[in-house]
Every structure is written in C-alpha cells, then in structure tokens.
Amino acid sequence: MKFIADGMLGKLARWLRLAGHDVVYIGDSKMPPEQQDDALVKRAKLERRILLTSDLALHRRALKRGARSTFIKSADVVSQLVETSRRVGQRIEIVPENSRCPMCNGSLRAASRQDVGGLVPETVLKAQREFWQCVKCKKIYWHGKHWKTIIEMASRYNQIAR
Template identity: 40%
Template sequence: MKFIADMMLGRLARWLRLYGYDTKYGIKDDDEIIETAKKEGRIILSRDLELVERAKKLGIKAIFIESNSIEGQIAQLMRLGIEFNELFPEGARCPKCNGIIVRVSKEEVKGKVPEKVYESYDEFYVCTNCGQIYWPGRQWEEMVKMDKKFRTNKP
C-alpha cells in the first residue's frame, strides 16, 4: 500500500514513513497529485474534499482525512483497516525523504555522528537515499511513546 499526501499532511506523511509505508509528500499541484497517484498506484490522502471527490471520479483511491490532529488522523486510518505495526527501525522509511533505512555497523558511522552519541549507542541506521543517520536516542523514545498513544486511542 503506497500513499501520496497533500501539503496539509506533512506530519502524517512522516509518520506513515516511520511505519514503513512508501509515502510521497511535497507536491503542491492537485493535478500533479492525481497524475502521480494514477501512475504510481498511490492512495491520495487529503484534507481537501474537492480533491478527494475529483480523484474518486477518475477511479483513483482517495481518503478524505477528517482530523487536524495526528492522533485523529492515525485513528481514522486504523478504523479504515490500515495496519500499523509497532514502530521498529528496521521496517521504517526515512521520515525526511521516504528512503529505505538499513542497519549499519557502528564503525560505519564513526566520525559521522557526535562523539557522545557514538560512545552511548551501539545501534545505528542510515537512510540509503539521503544518508541521514538514525539511532535509538531520545527522539526515537519520544516516537515510541507516541506510537503507544496511537494504539491506546484506537477505537
């Protein structure tokens, strides 16, 4: 299942990537969003009802996202039966660029992360597209907390 999110849904797009979903984001033009969805078989996610209706008329799958909050948005997608497996770095995509994240050895990130980080962690991941390095630090802990919150909100 692949998605394309409109410009209103940057946060949702980043979360979908973290959950491993191939999610395109950053296209402003409605026609281009529809074209891309059609060409690449993506489901459109949008806060714009007009865009959603237009896409549906063309036979393209589109979901009108009802809530403004990330909690509400994830809850809606869960209600629709979209699976959210527990956050796990190996299955995640890069929240920045949608690239695939792979685990790398500690030696590979030497000199590329702050020394304190290098000393404190043994687990490192890198985005194969943009090169961003990730490790299970405070930011990751915050995301895991959010993930738990999404699950308890589950209707």
Template identity: 55%
Template sequence: MRFVADGMLGKLARWLRLAGHDVIYIGKLNLPSEKQDEEMLEIASKEKGVLLTADVVLHKRATKSGLKSILIRETEIAKQLVEISRRLGKRIEIVPENSRCPICNGPLTSVEKNAINNVVPEKVLIANDSFWRCTDCRKIYWKGKHWKNIIETMNQYENMMK
C-alpha cells in the same frame, strides 16, 4: 503500502515513512491550486498509491476518478493514523528495521557503530547501540530523545484503536 500525501500532510507523511510505508509527499508546487490538484491526481494514478488529503474537493475528485483516497479530518498525528488504519483495515506499527527515511523516503538499513564513528557525535555513539542509514540521502538515525515522543504517540494510537 504506497501513499501520495498532499502539501498539508507533511508531518503525517514522515510518520507513515517511519512506519515503513512508501510515501510520495507533494509539498507546495508553484502551480495554481487547480493545476496542483491535477498533478496530485496524476501522480496517485500513475503510482497506484492511496491519496491522503485534507482537501474535500480534491478527495471528491479522486474518488470520482476511481482513485483510492482518504480524507484526513483530524489534525493530531495519532488520530490521523487511526483514520488511515480504520479506512484501510490495517494497523500501523513503527519498527525501525522496517522504517523509511522520514526526510527523503529512501529505505533504511542497519549500520554498524564503527562505520559511523566519524559521522555522529561521540556521545551519541556511546549512548546508542543501534543505527540506521538512509540508502538514498545517507542520513543516520538512532533512537534518540525523540524516540520517547514516538512511543507516546504510538501508545495514544493503540489506545484509540481499542
């Protein structure tokens, strides 16, 4: 699914990318807020994406314009993911093989250890068997220490979805 996330939802954008969703993240634009909102609405319309925003006024403008928009009221990631799931009627899952780069939104592809042995620290190579590379920015990913936090957050999400 394609999303357009406003500048207040950068962390959520990264999580949705990890879950394999194509997310256009509109960080702070050097425009007055009125012009910034216009830009967001234009991008959401052009890209046919679901607008994700914490801005009530922007959400109302989007829905009045016939755009699909979800007003994000929660501040915790697991709760934000629940809001999206319930609005769209679809569960969110994080499967590394389907993930997108949380930084640039590029697709991730599996990469062999021997192809990256000079790219990541040796201790990372020894401790891990699975690696992914972003096809756009070339960043390498693996299930490091942060993976425990991802699992904990997704367990919270699953418990809230029951």
C-alpha cells in the same frame, strides 16, 4: 501500503514513513500549490498510491478520475493515523525497526559504529550500539530522543486505535 499525501498532511506523511509505509509527500517538491492537485491525482493513479487529502473537493475529484483517495478529517496527527488505518481497512503498526526515513521516504538499513564514525557526535558514538542509515539521503538514526518520540507516539496511537 503506498500513499501520496497532499501539502497539508506533512506530519501524517512522516509518521506513516516511520510506520514503514512508502509515502510520497507533495510538500517535499518545489511545485507551486496550484499545480499540486493535478499532480497528486496523476501520480496516485500512475503509481497506484492511496491519496491522503484533507481537501474534500480534491478527494471527490480524485475519486471521479478513478484514483484511490482517503479524506482525512482530523487535525491531530494521532487521530489522522487512526482515520487512515480505518479507511484503508488495515492496521498501521509503528515499529521503529521497520521505519522508512521520515525526511525523504528512503529505506533505512542497519549501520555499524565503524560506518557512522565521524558522522555522529562522539558522545552518541560512545553511548549507542545500533545505528540506521537512510540509503537515499544518508541521514543517520539511533535509539535517542527520536526513538523516544516514536515510542511515545506509538503508545498514544495504540490506545486510540484499539
């Protein structure tokens, strides 16, 4: 699924990327806030993305202009994921192997030790066998602390979503 998230939902945007969804986060752009609402609705329509917003007025405007929009009420990101999943009528699975880069929305591809040599700390290079690299921003990921956070998050989410 393709989404576009408003400036308040950066955390949700990153988690949806980790769940493998293509999410544009308007907060990543340097656009002044007063121009963001209009840009969100335009881009949602143009790229057929579901708008995720915590602003009820914006949600209503988007629907009026023919965009698909989902109003997010919760403040906690796990509840926001559950809300998103229910509103769009599709289960969101957090599978680390299917992740997109949480920082920039790029795709991740498997990388070998040789690929990442010199780019990650020596200790990490020795301890890890599998690496992933973002094709867009080149950031490297591995089964470290980051992975544990994903797995913990996924289990909290799965308990609520069930």
